[in-house]
């Protein structure tokens with residue numbers, strides 16, 4: 001055992017208080033060129049928006065693999081298969097009334113046939129939620145095999161603040177959860193009812209994101225749910241009016257724990273034309289092993305939305321901020337630890353995820369093929385800020401685990417405050433690669449320099465709300481200061497050092513708003529708020 005002298009103790013204490021360390025100094029010394037380079041390359045037009053399975057997507061994977069090797073790290077590809085489906089025509093009808101593709105309804109038919117037609121009894125399934133976390137069960141073991149489910153988005157907390165998490169969207173309010181849950185019932189199809197207040201975005205957004213190809217992991221298709229789609233509320237109202245049903249009445253019933261699925265007494269027919277294909281894509285994984293046998297997984301998705309040939313002018317979704325800047329942050333952290341060559345208690349896994357934009361598919365695949373006990377925590381990077389200095393830090397999802405306190409300490413030691421991410425209410429924690437880790441029971445955060453920028457502007461909110469986010473304008477700008485990118489790198493380095501120094505294993509500490517498997521396979525009940 002090494003002797004600890006007063007002198008080393010003194011240095012340790014000093015280090016603890018000031019937060020200064022050799023590794024953190026290295027963050028301060030990163031050049032502007034080093035901060036820029038990964039973003040600049042990944043967002044170049046020649047990569048064509050880095051969609052999975054495309055030439056640009058593959059180039060991005062090879063680039064990261066090569067970059068990790070250049071740093072002296074072991075790097076490997078993790079290939080996986082995706083199924084892609086794209087509709088070219090869709091018809092939803094009931095009685096004499098027909099709804100129009102894109103205008104009234106969108107969706108995805110997840111079977112190989114080119115022509116399809118499904119008919120089933122229309123059943124209103126309320127919010128389509130079944131969870132012991134809030135003692136809520138909209139399904140009540142009803143036999144729904146072959147039915148066509150109509151399901152509300154969001155959760156009852158939006159209407160009754162005392163239940164669920166009030167107006168903060170829980171995972172049970174997300175449309176993706178509704179589909180996962182409906183797939184367990186044996187139903188043939190689900191139509192999510194779109195309203196702007198419950199979805200959080202208007203019909204245009206639904207239409208845009210569901211009019212192209214939809215990608216799925218094969219495991220998510222092993223069920224009877226052949227059609228997953230959306231219906232616009234006014235269009236549904238017109239279908240119901242034909243059958244003398246008042247939607248508002250159905251809505252009122254759905255706000256009660258006593259709710260059970262309601263057979264609406266008419267049939268819905270969903271038919272259309274479909275094309276399907278399989279494609280292969282790859283995560284890239286590099287590693288710095290530690291002595292504990294557990295790794296902290298750092299992650300950032302490399303894919304973006306590709307190109308849209310229907311657009312006039314610029315067709316390329318360059319994804320410079322989403323998610324070039326986050327991949328840049330992660331690769332700089334890899335550089336700092338690789339260069340320092342220090343021994344670690346918790347090793348580091350650098351996970352470059354594919355197909356995040358298609359539904360967190362790369363991180364889901366990684367988690368499903370990892371051993372839970374070998375992962376200490378996940379630190380994810382998403383749309384890392386590229387602007388001026390930020391006065392604080394955030395860790396989306398931090399409130400659920402001991403990671404928030406750790407981030408708060410590290411931020412304070414670096415002269416920054418800590419604030420919770422203001423957009424968490426819109427479910428952003430559920431919408432990037434940290435979430436599949438959390439769902440597997442692994443404490444996970446999205447770490448970033450925060451929204452309080454020195455000038456008073458909130459660049460992050462501006463980006464996500466009506467800014468360049470998910471548009472062709474998310475392009476590289478050589479004039480970016482990249483101060484908040486540097487800060488994010490330094491926060492992560494500090495956090496990794498903190499966890500390694502304290503050897504504290506991150507754990508849940510608060511009531512979870514999403515289901516997590518317990519060791520016994522049951523969902524973990526609230527651990528007091």
Ligand SMILES: [Zn+2]
Pocket residue numbers: 301322323356382383432
């Ligand atoms: Zn993203």
